[in-house]
Amino acid sequence: MDKKLTRRQIVRAAGAGLVLSVTPVAWAKRGAAPQFIAVRIWPANAYTRVTLEASQRLDYKYFTIDNPRRLVIDIRGVTLNSVLQSLGGKVQKSDPYIGGIRAGQNTPDTVRVVIDLKTAVNPQVFALNPVSNFRHRLVVDLYPQSTSDARDPLMALLEDYSQGKISSSGTGADTPPVSEPPPDSGGRSGGKRQAIVMLDPGHGGEDPGAIGPSGLREKDVVLSIAREMKKRLDAMGYRTYLTRNEDIFIPLGVRVAKARKQKADVFISIHADAFTNPSARGTGVYALSTKGATSSAARFLAQTQNNADLIGGVKTVGIRSVDSAIMDMTQTVTNRDSLALGQRVLTELGKLNKLHKGNVDRANFAVLRAPDIPSILVETAFISNPEEERLLGSSSFRQKCAQAICDGVQKYINNAVLARR
Ligand SMILES: [Zn+2]
Known part of the structure; x- marks a missing residue:
């Protein structure tokens, strides 16, 4: 009856109509529409990673804008939710690459994520299929644009890796085998070069490794042990490097390539074991076998460790072929030294600590595939065993563990030098 009211009703109806014109599309897709279920940021000097995890594979495109520098990612067929909105609050002031992140519903069908950049970056954006506890992930890796920093070849290697120059299954064909004089004893005497030790704390970033019953994470334990080892090895007179010194995911192939680039004399990957049965315990040391595992437990362990690239998340790159005959010859000598x-x-x-067995177990570990560097993987203890988790959580055990591995390394190097005199 009232014209005004009628007009308001008309306006309301029009408004509803506008909504309705959108809603059928949303409804039609509802069954399959991806939902954002988690967002994470892994800031690090080598690169910062942003992970958007969703219930379905995300349909995305991205571009960069200058003045000011931004990376824009448009994701189609999704609706903004509180999970994605929380992304901006996760940016740390100390992040080397990200100044801020905003997310908004750009069109009824498209969510836009804008990353404000502190510096010029080389972005790598890619999707990962579900693996382990993860659903569909959209990964945004921000690499520094200039990798001329000779002090940290890790950056250059990551850059090579992101461009497909290093395969995830071992060493890149671009890096020739190192033929160096034998390591001198740790000392600086006689002007001979110091032995070089590459320490490889396993996992990191998106890949936590094994998690103990009370929540202790393998990636944190092994980084702490590696840092303790570096202190000791440096004091012993060696040159010591870490494949990672941050909570960052480093692909297995890059870990190996870093050791080769530094011309390492030994490579030691540090881990903490896990098993479904919580009573499993003890320490183990593993070396590479390309011709089958020496036990089914070793084979199982190698398979789970080699999954790290899938869990941590790498862009799929082509496998490069290498001269397998030369590789095999070098590998035979290296395997003997690794043992x-x-x-x-x-x-x-x-x-x-109690040992699994009295000898070194062998299987096909991707991270031990440097053809010219004696390489071992140490499973310090079982993080899945409540008692050993407690040990791994204590700094005194970590220090003892670091000392024990360093003592073994020193004895090996000293003996190798004696044998060559
Ligand atoms: Zn591990």
């Missing part, structure tokens, strides 16, 4: 190194370390660790 000698492993046995030394195992003997020292046996003074600290």
Whole structure:
């Protein structure tokens, strides 16, 4: 009756009509529409990673804008939710690359994520299929644009990796085998070069490794042990590097490539074991076998460790072929040295904790595939065992563990030098 009221009703109806014109599209897609279920940011000097996890694969495109520098990601077929809105609050002031992040519903069908950049970056944006506990992930890696920093070859290697120059299954064909004089004893005497030790704390970033019953994370434990080892090895007179010194995901192939770039004399990957049965415990040392595992437990372990690239998340790159005949010859000598190194370390660790077995176990670990560097993987203890989790959580055990591995390394290097005199 009232014209005004009628007009208001008309306006309301029009408003509803506007909504309705959108809603059928949303309804039609509702069954399949992706939902954002988690967002994470992993800030690090080498690169910062942003992960958007969703219930379905995300349909995205991205571009960069200058003045000011931004990376824009448009994701189609999704609706903004509180999970995605929380992304901006997760940016740390100390992030080397990200100044801020905003997310908004740009069109009824498209969510736009704008990343304000502090510096010029080389962005790598890619989707990952579900694996382990993760659903569909959209990963945004922000690499520094200039990787000329010779002090940290990790950045250059990550850049090579992101461009497909290093495969995830071992070493890149671009890096020739290192043929160096044998390591001198740790000392600086006689002007001979110091032995170089590459420490590889496993996992990191998106990949937590194994998680103990009370929540202790393998990636944190092994980084702490590696840092303790570096202190000791530096004091012993070696040159020591870490494949990662941050909570960052580093692909297995890049870890190996970093060791080769530094011309490492030994490579030691540090881990903490886990098993479905919480009573499993003890320390183990592993070396590479390309011709089958020496036990089914070792094979199982290698398979789970090699999954790290899937869990941590790498852009799929082509596998490069290498001259397998030359590789095999080099590998035979290296395997012998790896076993000698492993046995030394195992003997020292046996003074600290119960061992699985008295000898070095072997399987096809991707991270041990440097054809020219004696390489071992140390499973310090079982993080899935409540008692050993408590040990791994204590700084005194970590220090003892670091000392034991360092003692083994020193004995191996000293012996290797004696054998060549
Ligand atoms: Zn591990």
